[in-house]
Amino acid sequence: MTLSLAELAADATPYLDLDQSAEQSTDQSTESPAPAQPRWADLRELSRYLRLGLADLVADRDPGPEPGAVAPLRLTKGRVRTAAICPAQVLAEVNPFGINFNIAVGIVCDAAAGVLALHPGFRPAGGTRWFAGLRASLEQEHPHLVEFVDGLGAGDRADFDHVVDDLSGVLPDLLGDLRPHRPTVHHRIAHVPVPGVQITGEIDISCDVSIGGSVRGRLLAEVKSGRFNPRITDELAHYALITTLQQLRSEQVDEPSEPPRQIIGCSISLGDLAVVPVVLTMEMLETSARRLLDTTKGLLAIDETMKAGGRPPTNPGDHCRWCRRVSECGDAPDLVMAEINESLRPLEPLRFDPDFDDGAVDDEFAEPGVDAS
């Protein structure tokens, strides 16, 4: 029996080691992992760490020609990832975003999940394809995607529809009925730890989660068309950090009677046909905060380099395959460039061997009068 997101939202207790958490909260001297359930003191300490670190980093930032003219430094999920892989990849943001087959599949599955979260009974009308069933909303929200799909050749288009239908078809079972759990869909979130710095993200689906019989937190879910991997945990920790820190109100003086809301991550991994819960510990949030500081340092260094007319450092590797500025970089490995150049080369026309016969083709499929040569 596959776990659904709605079932997880209804009772996440089995996925939290509450006994371990309680034990650790009474014995702080052990070196075992931080408790899963954060406390206000933990959050304040985490917030302080992030604020002091960021304030130190952006203190010398050019204030711009006029006070307040500087746009906030945005720390997005994408920037955290790319800055860690290769600093120069961050500059690719100015290049047009390219859609490929896999990205297109991911966007349509994501849209399907967004619709099903609110309307679990939704199915494409008349047994049509999922892409066709979502086309009108995709045309508004992702016009480039629709253009891309419409431009696919007949074979690729059939493959595309097939893959999308296979993946989206399992979504109703994986999501369940989320309506009783106060769902939000494609929710843009942000946190401003210090003036001039904004941490942002967009959560595919979030909803209330019950622990021990009562609603005690939020469930943050990422829809992935592939299989579960550790990078998804990092993404969920990024969202969880924002959502957790949002709970600290500036005007809050007294310790609230209720503990902070428990944030639980979850990957809806269509490649595994599974909902994968991820318990986000304080340790993960701290790692995410450290990553933000590293990213900020990296972004400011790139900015300084660019201002001085220099080239940002690169870190070439296999990841250059997915970089939007690979053609202008010059540091990409030869092998990757050869692959890219190869893929851009027009395909040779197929040549059939007129004498080939594998002996397995039925006569009824043979087309008389066609000269394969």
Next chain:
Amino acid sequence: MSSPAGPGSDEPRLYRRLTMELADRLTEPALRCEEGEVRDLDRNHVVRVSDYDVGTAARCQAKAAAAPSEFEPSIFTTSRAVALRSMRWLRRTGSVVEAVGHTMRRARQADHDPSDGAPAPDIDWLGEYLGDPALAPIDVRVRIAARATTWLTTTLDVLGVDDPKQTQGWRFDIRPRWRYPGRGLALDGRVDLALPIVGNHTPVFVLASLHPAVLDQAAFNICLWTINQRKPPDEVLVVELPTASLHRLAVDELFDRGVDAAARAAEAVTARTPGADEPIVRLTRSPSDFTCSDCGWAAGCQAKSEFDRQPVHRGGIQLTPSPRTAVPPSG
């Protein structure tokens, strides 16, 4: 102009002073409007300055003078309206999802199935749009509902409302307004919510950011609210959706700001001239990628072309601030 906020102050006189201040600052724009009271004039002969115009003029005054593009309902432009209308069903349904669903069904049925023959209250642009399967098929409607649900759920969370049934006495989508005496000039405001507080209501704006242009809109709306209520609010709240935070605006700082914003927008809107490719009066320009993206005058705008010639600093990761373009006089 400062607000006497304390008890026993001259609150009742504030709205009169606001009215006089607006009338004074809007004299010149009003002279470009038809003579006569707004209520007596044909609606096509009334110049309306909305809070949307105020936001546009705060970003670029010249853009606010260009012919506004036709409103097109879409996923992006209808979800907020659906969310606000759903407020009225929160108490009855006790659920955001159900309230949104009810609002959307009602809007569609009102347009297409008025079973009792009486005019339904929701027959308007929203009902026409949602009720037309060619314009808004089911996937589009669900996406609108999803956005409205997310908007409402976050708003309630930020306001500390655990149970939607606690929204008793809330008012929503309030439209304060003011008419220039003797001229066809109308100021149309909008306040998202008003929370009941003993003896008064607290206006609440639900915003995506605290951009100065958006705060200008809020200030403009509070001026109109104060005139309509004949007293200023005790406090003004802002729900900032992405950060899930609640802000209190300093009420006494909103009045001067709101009058300035109204004057800036009225100058631009009253200068709209069909067929013109330049504003007929001198207006400020503040080009940016966002502002110029849908401006009818972008093609011939000198400030925009100067902006486009600026160093590539704006590219890259956009950390380095770009110098503001000098604003050349127009007209």
